[in-house]
Amino acid sequence: MNIDFEINIYHEDYHNAGSASSEIKKYLTQLGLNPKFIRKIVISSYEAEMNIVIHSLGGKLKLDIIGNHIILTSIDKGPGIRDIKMALTEGFSTASKKVREMGFGAGMGLPNMKKNSDKFEIKSSPKGTIVRLSWVIE
Ligand SMILES: Nc1ncnc2c1ncn2[C@@H]1O[C@H](COP(=O)(O)OP(=O)(O)O)[C@@H](O)[C@H]1O
Numbered sequence: 001m002n003i004d005f006e007i008n009i010y011h012e013d014y015h016n017a018g019s020a021s022s023e024i025k026k027y028l029t030q031l032g033l034n035p036k037f038i039r040k041i042v043i044s045s046y047e048a049e050m051n052i053v054i055h056s057l058g059g060k061l062k063l064d065i066i067g068n069h070i071i072l073t074s075i076d077k078g079p080g081i082r083d084i085k086m087a088l089t090e091g092f093s094t095a096s097k098k099v100r101e102m103g104f105g106a107g108m109g110l111p112n113m114k115k116n117s118d119k120f121e122i123k124s125s126p127k128g129t130i131v132r133l134s135w136v137i138e
């Protein structure tokens, strides 16, 4: 099985924020995967989606199922993360006051993606950030 699923996500598109993760949830549910397992993937995709909306110039989420692995990739167009170690620290956030008032910016997104995935990889430069998460299908 090798399934490609790609959803574009736009900077500051709060109106549609979360819809990519809803699509992913619907899709994984249709595949008949365990709801607790789906939850880990959807928590991660939601955080990745929100990071693109809030912190990037726009990008996309990709979901691939390769053999017994689910791979979620978040790719954006920059401006990148200056200090990845800092960004992975629980509670660290550069979110603006405006964003915090909307209920985002708790600084738990990347730590939770790491916690909820079997494998977590992140690469960043001013040209963009790539977060690759994978799971072995339970
Ligand atoms: N795609 C991204 N592009 C640029 N910066 C990012 C991106 N994702 C995360 N960051 C940076 O890492 C920090 C921590 O991210 P996260 O743990 O999701 O917390 P939060 O989104 O609540 O700020 C963000 O505040 C931001 O500075």
Ligand SMILES: [Mg+2]
Pocket (backbone or CB within 6 Å): 047, 050, 051, 105, 107, 108, 109, 110
């Ligand atoms: Mg976040």
